[in-house]
Amino acid sequence: MCRLAAITSSEYFSPIENITALETMKEGHDGSGMGLILKRLGGEFEELKDYPILSGICSKDGMKTLDDYMNKLGFKLKYAWTPKIKPVKGIAGRDHYFARVYDYPDVYRDRAFEEKEDLLLKTRLALRKFGENDESIIVFSFYPDILTLKEVGDPLELSGFFGLDKSPLKAKIIFAQGRQNTNYAINMYACHPFFIQGYGSMTNGENTAFVPIREFLMSRNFPGYIGYNSDSEVFCHILHYTCKQLGYPLTYYKDVITPLKQSEIDKRSDSEAARLLKISLRPLCIDGPNCVIAFAPDGTCLMVQDAKKLRPGVVGGAKGKYGFMSEECGLDSVVPQRDKSRDVFPMKYDMVIVRPDAQEVTVWNQLHG
C-alpha cells in the first residue's frame, strides 16, 4: 500500500515534515520511489511565483538537449535550483535533478494565462518525448509555483540524498507519496503525485476501471492526457477534465468518479444536471479501492474515497495546518497537538476540503449536493 502525506498550512514548512510523516506510516519495504510536489513555494522561489518552474531529471546529454530546446522556444532561464546531493548507499543517483525557473518567450509575455498554460504543457510534452527512449530527460511539471521532485528509494534515505533536511526549500502545500513494493517495473512517470495545469493528485489503491477511463481520457483530444504509466494518473486528469475542461465546481469531481444512484440523485437540488453528467461521464466512474488526495489551482486540498472499498485516509489538524494522511500516525507526527476527536475519516459520500491557508476543514456530503 502506498503511503500518502499531504500538508496544507498558512505558514511555510519544510518537506521533511511530510517525509517524517511517511516514515511513521512505514511498514515493510518501501523503496519503489518517492514523489514530492510543492505548491505555494517559499524560500528562494517566493519572489518567482509568476514564472513557470520546470521540474525534472536529466542526463548530461539530456541537459544540453533541454537547454537547446528551451532556448529555441525563447524561454529565458531566470533561476536554477538543484538539490545538494549527498550520496546514499542503495540510491543510484542521476546526473541532474533540477527545478529551473524560466521567463516566458517574449511573444507570450502579454498573452492570456490560458495560452501560456498551453505553451507550458506542449513544452513539457515535447521534452518528455525527447527523453522517452533513453530516459535522458524526465520532466514532471512545468508550471508556475509548482516544484516536483521524484526518485526511486526509501523516502527517508531520499530526503538525505536530496539534502532536504538542511535545505531552505519550503512551501505552504506539500504532497508526498511513498510507493511500496507492489510496483514491479519502476518508471519515474508512474510515481505520484501527478500534476497537470494546476491540478495535482496522489492516490492510494488500485484502479480496476483503469482501461476504459484511460481510453476515454486519451480520446478527449487533449494533448496532456497521455502517459498513464500508473493507473492512478487518471485521477489527476479526471479532476482536470471535470474542473478545467468542463468548468464544473470542484465538488462535482466526486459526482463524476463515484456517481450516486438515481434514487439518491433525485433528492439533490441539482438532480437534473447531476443525472445528465452521470450518463455523459459514465466511463469515468471508478470502482476503487482508492483514496484520492488532490489540490486545485487555487490551493484547495481535498480527499475523497471510492464508493465501496475505501482505502485508509484521514484528515485532521488545527487552524493554520491540516494534514491529509493515509494513517493517523502520520497526522500525529505533523500536528500532534490537534484535537483528535475532530479528525475526519471520509466515507463513501464525503469530500473533505481544506481551503488555502488551512483555516478549517469542511466535509461536503454528496447526498446533499
Next chain:
Amino acid sequence: MEPASRLDHNHELSVKDLPYIVRWRDDRCKRCGRCTAVCPMLSIEPAVVVKRLVQSEGMTPEPKAARVVTTMVKQTTNIDRYCIGCGTCTLVCPNEAIEPEYNPQHKFNFHKNKGGHPYRRGGRRNDPLPSTLDRLRFTRISMLTDPALDAGRHEFRIRTYLGRILPAEELPVKMVNGKLEADRATGRFIPPVREIYPVIIGSMSIGALSPTMWEGLAMGITYLNEVEGMPVVMCSGEGGMPQRLLKSRFIKYFIPQIASGYFGWDEIVRALPHMVEDPCAIEIKYGQGAKPGDGGLLMAHKVLKLISEIRGVPMGVDLPSPPTHQTQYSIEESVAKMIQSMSMAWGFRVPVYPKISGTRTAKAVLNNLVRNPYAAAISIDGEDGGTGAAYNVSMDTMGHPIASNIRECYLDLVRHGKQNELPLIAAGGIGKKGNLAANAAALFMLGASAVSIGKYIMQSAAWCHGDEMNRCNVCNLGKCPRGITTQDPKLYRRLDPEKVAERVVEVYKSLDVELKKIFAPMGRSMELPIGMSDGISTDDHAIAERLQINYVC
C-alpha cells in the same frame, strides 16, 4: 433393360442417411401409440409386420417356427417426414422404449432439396463448436492489492443506458450559485436515454412465437420490472403488438420493432393517440444475423385470426418481408429519415435505433450513425443468432461473428472519442453453450453496452429443443413440439404462459447473480465494465490479437 432399383430400393434413403435414428425397443414397448400420435413430423408410425418366431415348449428341444403378425413403431425414410430428434416421443413414452439418436454420418444436406426446393428451417447455425465468446476467460482477478468485492453482500449496479448520450462538453448545464443546473434556455435537444438491464430479450414476433410463448415472455419481464425492480426490456420483433398492451402502462417495458414489411404498424399508429406511456425504444430492423440480407416470412398457415388482427392483414396469406426496406436507398438519407420519422412520432421522447446483421461493413454504418444525432444506438446481430425461418444455406454460411464486429466498432468509437455516445448492442449466439452471464460479460468488456438474447431464453424459459446439431429446428413449419413457434392451438396449448413467465424471472435472477459473481472478483460494481478489455484473456493467439486482449496459456 429395366433397372433393378425397384427390387432393392436403391433410390430410397435408409435411416443411416437421416440426422436422427429412432431407437425403439420392442421388449419395452406396450404399443400404447402415444409416440406416434405426438410426433410432430410423423416420422414414426405404427406398422404391422410379420415375424418368424421359433419356439420350443417341451422338456426337450423341439423348435417350431411360426409366422406371427405383430405391431411395431417404424421410422420413415421419407425425407419430408425425417426425424428431427426433438424427443417428444421419449417425453410421452411411459416405458422409456423410444428415443432418437443423433447420427453423425447422416447425408441429410445431400438430399433435403426435393422438388428443387432448398432446405429451409428455423433455428440457428448448425455449428456445435464453442464460439469465440466461449474462448474468453476473466483473468484480472482482484487480489490483495485490490480486494475482491462480495457478490452476495455488496451493492451492485448492473444497468446500462439505451439512447443517444450527449458528450459532456455539449450538455446544456450552467453554473448557478456554485451548482450545476440544466439550462433550458439553450434549446439544446437532450436525447431520451433509458436506464435498462443490460441483457435485453431480442426481437421475436407474435407470429413467429405462439401467443402463449409471447404472453409468457411479456408477463415475465413485467414481473421483473414491477416486482423485482429489474428493468428488463423486450423487443417485439416485426409484426406489431396487441392493442391492449400498446395502450397499457406496461408498454414502457417493450421495444416495438419496425421492419421491412411494416407489419403491425397500422395498428400501432392507430393506438398512438391512446397510449398512456411511451415505449422503451423503437428498433428499426435492417438485418438479422442468422440470415443476413434475407427478409422474413410468416407462412400462411401461421396467419390465423389473432395474427391477422395484430398485423392488420387478411388471414391465411403468406407474409413475406422484403430483404430490405423498399424506401431505403442510402444510409445518409433514407435511414436518417426513418430514424427521424420514428422519433417524431413520439415527440422525440423515445430512443430510436437500427439493428443490422453482423458484417465487415458494420463500421461504415456505425460511422454514419455517429454523425446522426437522432440515432440512439446500434444493435449488431452476429451470425450465431436465431431465426424462425430461413434457408439453411443462409443460416449456415452467411454472416459475421459478433465478437470481432463489436470489438472493432467499439475501438473505432474510442478512436473518435464517442465510445459513450452511441451504445452498441451485441446479439447473436450469446449463451450458445449455456454460458449466458459469461458471454454477456465478455461482450461488455469488449465494448458492448448491452446484449440481446433470443435462443437462450427460448431454451431456458420454454424448454426449446433446438441445438447446433440440427435438433428440431422446425420453427418455420409451425410444428413446434413445445408450442413455442406455432399458431396451432393443439400445440401451443402445451405451453403454459405462467410457467414461461416464472422461468423468465428465474433466468434473470440467476443471471444477475452470475454477473455479480464475475464482476465482484474483478473489483467492479458501480458501472458496467464496458470496454474493460484488460479483464479478459484467451488461450488463442489469433483471437487475442484480433480482439486486442491478453493471450494466456
